[in-house]
Amino acid sequence: MYRLPRLGKSLSIAKKDLKIYYGKGPVVIFGILLPFFFFFAFLVGRKMPPLSLIAGLSGMAIWFTSTSISPVVVPWETRTKTLERLVASPISVTEMLLGDIIGSITLATSISAVTIFAVAAILGLMPVNFLTLLLGIVLASFCFSAIGVLISALPTDTTSDIMMLSTLIKFPLIFVSGIFIPTSNLPGWGTMISRFSPLTYFVDLVRFSFSGSGSPWMDIGALFGFSLLFLFASDFFHRRTLLKRL
Amino acid sequence: MGAIEANSLVKDFDNLRAVDGVTFEVKEGEVLGFLGPNGAGKTTTVRMITGVLKPDSGRAYIDGIDVTRDPIGAKEQIGIAPEEANCYIDLTARGNMQLAGELYGVPKKKIKEKSIKLLDEFGLLDRADSKVKGFSKGMRQRLILAMALVNDPPILFLDEPTAGLDVASQRLIKERIKDLNDQGKTIFLTTHNISEADKLCDRVAIINNGQIATIDSPEKLKSTIQSTQSALVSFSGNGLSQDKLKYLKDLETVEEIEKEGDKYRLYGLDPGEIVEEVVDFARSENLKIISLNTSGPSLEEVFTHLTTG
Ligand SMILES: Nc1ncnc2c1ncn2[C@@H]1O[C@H](COP(=O)(O)OP(=O)(O)OP(=O)(O)O)[C@@H](O)[C@H]1O
Numbered sequence: 001m002y003r004l005p006r007l008g009k010s011l012s013i014a015k016k017d018l019k020i021y022y023g024k025g026p027v028v029i030f031g032i033l034l035p036f037f038f039f040f041a042f043l044v045g046r047k048m049p050p051l052s053l054i055a056g057l058s059g060m061a062i063w064f065t066s067t068s069i070s071p072v073v074v075p076w077e078t079r080t081k082t083l084e085r086l087v088a089s090p091i092s093v094t095e096m097l098l099g100d101i102i103g104s105i106t107l108a109t110s111i112s113a114v115t116i117f118a119v120a121a122i123l124g125l126m127p128v129n130f131l132t133l134l135l136g137i138v139l140a141s142f143c144f145s146a147i148g149v150l151i152s153a154l155p156t157d158t159t160s161d162i163m164m165l166s167t168l169i170k171f172p173l174i175f176v177s178g179i180f181i182p183t184s185n186l187p188g189w190g191t192m193i194s195r196f197s198p199l200t201y202f203v204d205l206v207r208f209s210f211s212g213s214g215s216p217w218m219d220i221g222a223l224f225g226f227s228l229l230f231l232f233a234s235d236f237f238h239r240r241t242l243l244k245r246l
Numbered sequence: 247m248g249a250i251e252a253n254s255l256v257k258d259f260d261n262l263r264a265v266d267g268v269t270f271e272v273k274e275g276e277v278l279g280f281l282g283p284n285g286a287g288k289t290t291t292v293r294m295i296t297g298v299l300k301p302d303s304g305r306a307y308i309d310g311i312d313v314t315r316d317p318i319g320a321k322e323q324i325g326i327a328p329e330e331a332n333c334y335i336d337l338t339a340r341g342n343m344q345l346a347g348e349l350y351g352v353p354k355k356k357i358k359e360k361s362i363k364l365l366d367e368f369g370l371l372d373r374a375d376s377k378v379k380g381f382s383k384g385m386r387q388r389l390i391l392a393m394a395l396v397n398d399p400p401i402l403f404l405d406e407p408t409a410g411l412d413v414a415s416q417r418l419i420k421e422r423i424k425d426l427n428d429q430g431k432t433i434f435l436t437t438h439n440i441s442e443a444d445k446l447c448d449r450v451a452i453i454n455n456g457q458i459a460t461i462d463s464p465e466k467l468k469s470t471i472q473s474t475q476s477a478l479v480s481f482s483g484n485g486l487s488q489d490k491l492k493y494l495k496d497l498e499t500v501e502e503i504e505k506e507g508d509k510y511r512l513y514g515l516d517p518g519e520i521v522e523e524v525v526d527f528a529r530s531e532n533l534k535i536i537s538l539n540t541s542g543p544s545l546e547e548v549f550t551h552l553t554t555g
């Protein structure tokens with residue numbers, strides 16, 4: 001019997017995640033400090049145009065905040081034996097994962113939005129297309145949170161395993177997504193890879209939002225497509241590995 | 247159709263058959279005790295019936311709902327206190343109740359009222375707003391039971407609810423189980439505490455090596471092993487001399503004598519007759535009887551009989 005996912009159940013899960021997991025250390029370190037560290041270490045002082053600066057910072061801010069906690073929630077619940085409680089209650093796997101994603105989006109959008117607008121103001125930039133920027137922030141945090149949740153399908157209860165795996169994915173992706181080097185300056189294979197990175201499209205969308213040149217549709221479409229892809233992939237793999245955790 | 251039905255449930259883990267064709271039915275309003283040695287397959291059976299694990303074959307029904315086909319519909323009918331699952335230690339007791347209520351779709355206002363009522367019943371109301379991190383094992387166990395009741399389910403699964411608790415907590419939980427049954431709830435109770443099962447359960451199932459060895463009312467089960475009836479007697483003084491002991495042993499009605507501390511247990515088919523003989527014996531030997539009582543086979547003996555050898 002198929003039931004449509006109920007948003008209310010996912011919101012209860014999201015609320016629980018925000019109360020329990022988002023006050024913990026890794027969020028602060030991986031979510032907020034890292035993007036700033038990268039920003040100052042690699043971008044500031046390289047005589048980059050302000051548009052590239054804001055695009056790079058936005059990309060890193062959303063990428064790191066969205067993937068800070070989303071990969072560790074399920075392993076954490078496995079460890080503390082609260083997962084069985086969720087599995088035993090009348091909610092579907094999809095509702096549970098959507099809840100984890102919504103929790104992550106809430107944190108990522110609120111922190112990143114503040115960061116992005118603050119830095120934009122410092123750089124003297126104003127978004128030309130405000131709505132596109134907001135849509136981009138929400139879509140990107142959805143997409144990246146789904147990636148985080150997908151990573152957590154690895155059936156482990158050791159959060160450090162997951163942290164390592166997600167770091168292995170998180171860092172290389174930054175270098176092929178047009179944050180430090182515009183994708184057009186990458187070697188041929190680099191351009192190829194960058195097309196498979198959803199981060200590329202978000203960075204491009206931020207450029208559009210602040211400059212108004214080009215078209216946002218390709219970026220929005222790609223982010224939307226990637227979001228669905230990672231959502232379905234999470235659902236598929238978690239259904240296979242969930243029972244191994246109990 | 248019963249409130250709970252298990253039909254030829256089978257579950258393998260790697261090369262081990264944990265549950266091997268378990269079939270039973272629990273009627274509405276009944277308390278079924280589920281007894282078995284460690285690793286017998288009790289928790290695995292509960293997990294399959296409650297939709298946590300998928301059976302390799304066989305079916306389970308909750309209130310007529312096929313658990314495999316409509317797990318959410320089935321889960322809405324039940325409350326579970328799982329053996330291993332925990333509450334959220336970073337949330338308060340009230341926070342845990344609220345989450346449980348929301349997951350079971352209980353309206354907000356109802357959750358608030360229910361939380362207060364249940365936390366009070368389980369003696370946790372004064373700690374309602376403390377984080378569970380600081381709770382003792384018994385307090386957590388009581389919270390887990392309160393959480394299982396927040397949706398007022400007609401059917402309850404309790405997997406070793408009193409394991410490792412002190413006498414007061416055990417008694418509180420036993421009383422609550424009785425009350426809940428009086429309210430008409432169907433209860434599936436897994437336990438290692440045989441006297442608890444004897445007192446609380448309408449029927450008891452004994453599971454061994456993944457198979458149901460027997461399922462019946464405690465009294466009927468006891469009557470299946472006749473030979474172990476006995477009388478227990480203690481005399482004043484320093485115990486019996488060898489020839490007095492031999493005299494008792496040679497009595498027609500006594501099959502065997504065992505010393506138990508300062509008492510003697512005399513086994514035989516008719517403990518009533520043994521008592522009469524013992525009284526005659528004491529009178530003729532001028533011995534004072536301090537205590538004398540008879541006992542039939544206990545549920546524990548039935549259990550041991552069925553689960554060993
Ligand atoms: N997730 C699992 N993976 C592998 N084996 C398992 C798993 N769960 C249970 N088993 C095995 O299945 C058998 C039955 O376990 P189960 O937990 O059902 O026993 P139980 O009757 O509840 O025991 P206890 O009284 O100790 O709680 C055991 O041999 C156990 O090792």
Ligand SMILES: [Mg+2]
Nearest residue numbers: 288289290329
């Ligand atoms: Mg068990």
